[in-house]
Amino acid sequence: MTSANPLELGINIDHVATLRNTRGTVYPDPIKAAQLAEDAGADLITLHLREDRRHIKDADLIALRPLIKTRMNLECAITPEMLDIACKVKPHDVCLVPEKREEVTTEGGLDVLGKFELVKAATKQLQEAGIRVSLFIDPVEKQIQTAKDVGATVVELHTGRYADLFGAQQEAELLRIKKAAQFGNGIGLRVNAGHGLHEGNVMPIAGIAELSELNIGHAIVAEALFKGWQQAIKDMKALMDQGRKAAL
Numbered sequence: 001m002t003s004a005n006p007l008e009l010g011i012n013i014d015h016v017a018t019l020r021n022t023r024g025t026v027y028p029d030p031i032k033a034a035q036l037a038e039d040a041g042a043d044l045i046t047l048h049l050r051e052d053r054r055h056i057k058d059a060d061l062i063a064l065r066p067l068i069k070t071r072m073n074l075e076c077a078i079t080p081e082m083l084d085i086a087c088k089v090k091p092h093d094v095c096l097v098p099e100k101r102e103e104v105t106t107e108g109g110l111d112v113l114g115k116f117e118l119v120k121a122a123t124k125q126l127q128e129a130g131i132r133v134s135l136f137i138d139p140v141e142k143q144i145q146t147a148k149d150v151g152a153t154v155v156e157l158h159t160g161r162y163a164d165l166f167g168a169q170q171e172a173e174l175l176r177i178k179k180a181a182q183f184g185n186g187i188g189l190r191v192n193a194g195h196g197l198h199e200g201n202v203m204p205i206a207g208i209a210e211l212s213e214l215n216i217g218h219a220i221v222a223e224a225l226f227k228g229w230q231q232a233i234k235d236m237k238a239l240m241d242q243g244r245k246a247a248l
């Protein structure tokens with residue numbers, strides 16, 4: 001029997017801020033969402049400070065940092081501005097993600113291979129500030145190995161393609177993610193996963209014993225509209241536990 005890594009749930013609060021920003025009100029408050037999420041069992045809070053600030057604002061990040069009881073995982077692009085902000089705010093983790101202004105949401109993983117020196121320098125700068133660095137990458141062994149080569153200790157596998165597929169194609173992508181997680185674990189990396197996960201597709205991903213953390217946001221905010229924020233988080237945790245147990 002495979003001994004599984006404990007599986008943690010990171011709640012991404014980006015789209016609480018999206019709803020707030022639609023009218024420029026102060027509600028719903030992403031800070032309150034983060035605190036309620038932690039009380040409901042979230043193991044960490046993830047937030048993505050995008051260059052265009054379409055949802056999370058600098059003020060959200062700064063206000064939340066001292067209030068975090070679990071762990072803050074800041075997602076950001078590799079730019080001097082973002083690295084400077086990260087080194088000032090000092091979240092527990094930074095997950096470096098690719099970013100294009102015109103994208104609706106993150107479309108793919110970071111090309112660590114193609115941006116080796118840039119990623120290596122950013123990783124070093126963040127680690128020297130005491131921040132653990134994760135790289136958001138596609139489930140590709142060469143990208144995982146290169147993540148290790150640039151000094152990252154964590155990778156987050158992009159599950160967006162898995163989320164968009166169905167049937168045999170989704171099964172094939174699930175196997176690709178599983179093999180990537182096994183490879184990453186095998187070379188000593190902490191392997192996380194995220195993007196596009198929801199109640200209907202999370203269990204098979206949770207069943208991958210080599211994964212340590214799932215970051216989920218959009219679908220939780222959506223479910224919260226019908227069952228409430230904390231119930232949506234508790235239900236997702238329960239599905240993750242079921243998925244993990246079913247695979248052992």
Ligand SMILES: CC(=O)[C@@H](O)[C@H](O)COP(=O)(O)O
Pocket residue numbers: 012014015048050075097104105106136194195215
């Ligand atoms: C990196 C990732 O998949 C998400 O965490 C990211 O935050 C998606 O961007 P939006 O939250 O802007 O959709």
Ligand SMILES: NCC(=O)COP(=O)(O)O
Pocket residue numbers: 012046156193194195196197215216217218219
């Ligand atoms: N890194 C993935 C994440 O934080 C949340 O992605 P999503 O669930 O909002 O698609």
